[in-house]
Amino acid sequence: MLIHISHLSKIYHIGATETAALSDVSFDIQKGEFVAIMGPSGSGKSTLMHMLGALDTPTSGSYILDGQDISKLTDDQLAHIRNKKIGFVFQAFNLLARRTAMKNVMLPMMYAGITPIERQERAKKYLEMVGLGNRLYHTFNQLSGGQQQRVAIARGLAMNPSILLADEPTGNLASVQGEEIMEIFKKLNESGHTIVMITHEPDIAAHAKRIITIRDGKLVKDVKNKQKN
Amino acid sequence: MEFSELIASAVEALTLNKLRTFLATLGIVIGIGSVIALISLGQAGQQSVQTQIQSLGSNLLTVIPGAQTTGAIRDAAGSTTTLTYDDAKAIASSTQITDVQTISPELTRRAQVTASGNNANTQILGVTNAYQPVHNVAMSEGSFISANDNVSMSKVAVIGPQVVSDLFGASDPLGQSIRINKTSFRVIGITQSKGGSGFQNQDDTVFIPLLTAQKQVFGVDYLSDISLQAKSQDVMTDAQNQVGYFLLQRHKLTDPARADFSILSQSDILGAASQITGTFTALLSGIAAISLLVGGIGIMNIMLVNVTERTREIGLRKALGATKGIIISQFLVEAVMLTIVGGLLGMVLGITVSVIISALIKFPFVLSAFSIILAIGVSGGIGILFGWYPAKKAAGLSPIEALRYE
Numbered sequence: 115m116l117i118h119i120s121h122l123s124k125i126y127h128i129g130a131t132e133t134a135a136l137s138d139v140s141f142d143i144q145k146g147e148f149v150a151i152m153g154p155s156g157s158g159k160s161t162l163m164h165m166l167g168a169l170d171t172p173t174s175g176s177y178i179l180d181g182q183d184i185s186k187l188t189d190d191q192l193a194h195i196r197n198k199k200i201g202f203v204f205q206a207f208n209l210l211a212r213r214t215a216m217k218n219v220m221l222p223m224m225y226a227g228i229t230p231i232e233r234q235e236r237a238k239k240y241l242e243m244v245g246l247g248n249r250l251y252h253t254f255n256q257l258s259g260g261q262q263q264r265v266a267i268a269r270g271l272a273m274n275p276s277i278l279l280a281d282e283p284t285g286n287l288a289s290v291q292g293e294e295i296m297e298i299f300k301k302l303n304e305s306g307h308t309i310v311m312i313t314h315e316p317d318i319a320a321h322a323k324r325i326i327t328i329r330d331g332k333l334v335k336d337v338k339n340k341q342k343n
Numbered sequence: 344m345e346f347s348e349l350i351a352s353a354v355e356a357l358t359l360n361k362l363r364t365f366l367a368t369l370g371i372v373i374g375i376g377s378v379i380a381l382i383s384l385g386q387a388g389q390q391s392v393q394t395q396i397q398s399l400g401s402n403l404l405t406v407i408p409g410a411q412t413t414g415a416i417r418d419a420a421g422s423t424t425t426l427t428y429d430d431a432k433a434i435a436s437s438t439q440i441t442d443v444q445t446i447s448p449e450l451t452r453r454a455q456v457t458a459s460g461n462n463a464n465t466q467i468l469g470v471t472n473a474y475q476p477v478h479n480v481a482m483s484e485g486s487f488i489s490a491n492d493n494v495s496m497s498k499v500a501v502i503g504p505q506v507v508s509d510l511f512g513a514s515d516p517l518g519q520s521i522r523i524n525k526t527s528f529r530v531i532g533i534t535q536s537k538g539g540s541g542f543q544n545q546d547d548t549v550f551i552p553l554l555t556a557q558k559q560v561f562g563v564d565y566l567s568d569i570s571l572q573a574k575s576q577d578v579m580t581d582a583q584n585q586v587g588y589f590l591l592q593r594h595k596l597t598d599p600a601r602a603d604f605s606i607l608s609q610s611d612i613l614g615a616a617s618q619i620t621g622t623f624t625a626l627l628s629g630i631a632a633i634s635l636l637v638g639g640i641g642i643m644n645i646m647l648v649n650v651t652e653r654t655r656e657i658g659l660r661k662a663l664g665a666t667k668g669i670i671i672s673q674f675l676v677e678a679v680m681l682t683i684v685g686g687l688l689g690m691v692l693g694i695t696v697s698v699i700i701s702a703l704i705k706f707p708f709v710l711s712a713f714s715i716i717l718a719i720g721v722s723g724g725i726g727i728l729f730g731w732y733p734a735k736k737a738a739g740l741s742p743i744e745a746l747r748y749e
Contacts, residue, residue: 169662169742190666197664208659208746212359224348225664269663 117143122175124161135161137331148303150322151312158331163312167279168195180276197225201270205282207262214251215265222273240268260291280311284318296321353677367645368685370638375689377631379714383697385624387706392616402576405607406569424565425603431569442582445572447473450556458521463509466548469556477572485517485532493552501532505547524560639725646678646733657737658745670738678730679723686722
């Protein structure tokens, strides 16, 4: 079992009122799965994504990733987990402005202390894998949105993480480019990568093999996508 | 993450907005520049005063009228009238005083001097022939005041090169006449340039016989000072004591604390002068240090703007695995790099300014290692001091908040 989430809750205190963004959510994810987490805005799916991404810790419950309980780690310990175990793909791509595709992909490897030579090799390999072998030294503003998101995917893969965590990866893209990104995800999944994708679009979620639906902070549906299995 | 990578990433970040980077360092450039220029000029001034005082002669004692004042600051010349030509003559003929070689009684006044239609306000020095050996006066033309000139109250004058150019321009002044307070004098000699300025500028002086000065020009019978040349540097203290006791007796004073004269040695004058220039340098450097502080605040301001502007970038870096330590180091290295580059540029600016000013006012140019260490050390320190808070702020950002920031 790769991910084991049990009775996870997150409560925000705004003034005197308590708001439960997540309440008592439990599920497991196996290695090699392609899971979509769906829900309307305000459903708590972003909060869940923050938990899964080790960007935040839960108020209660536990989150075991790769055999390690990460619900009670310090900031710096979480930084290491994010670096080694989680590959992020954001809606807004979040590339470093004015740096080349190579530099962007090498960034997490720099924090991991990987030697510059190996960084170069790996960055090149993953950029080729997402079809940007001819754009290694293009900067952020010389790439289209779809290409930028592919750079971000290469960056997410760079540390060979346990899961690739995508937050509305097609939200800022035209549908054609969105389809291209989903194709890449499908191929990555076929080659053994575990992918967890947060989205509110049923069309995009339809690409996943399993769909978890969240509403009002609660898990309301967890189904296999029959078309994909 | 290695240090060289921190440096490379800081260079990358700082070159993204070159104008802002330049403006941010400007405060440090000006601050360090002015500190270095002022220290350099202060030290040059001190050195220049020291050389001038030393050029007066190394075994020189000066008797001045008036009580010993703190720090050996002397009253305006002629403000007390307790020292006379007779005192000088008595010192010369006394058998108790064995360690003094030459005695030069002097009367200093400022007066308007006119010659061939030009006029200048210069220092008039009434002297005897003893002045020349005591003060190492070298002649470029003619001869100095002789003993006979003094006794016979001749109306002759020896002038310095500055006076020559002020009054005569290019023409030869030897044998010509100049007028001091309506008395006409014949120029019999011109001294060699000693250079320097301020403290008893010999180049801007008219020497006339002492008795002529006392009786015919200024109508006084006292002296401004008596310069004494001790037999050697080793007997300076003995000479000072001998003359001191002698003058106390002569002036019928029993309590040395109430002496109506003071005897200053070379080292007293040197000490006082160094103290004054030192204080002055410290004061100016203090003012320059304030501009450094302002420069540091400028750096902090820019770094805070940087942190706010790069909130998303910081969030991303944290999401990708940068620890607090790495974010702090990154922003500190940027701040320190800004200030050190500023410090180095400031050093170049400061040295340039002091070279130019030294050349203009004919000061020696002095550059101490201290200035360079100061430039790099202080600017680096300012970087750490004023970069710390913005760096800490950046490291404390939550990756979620930072990624959400638009």
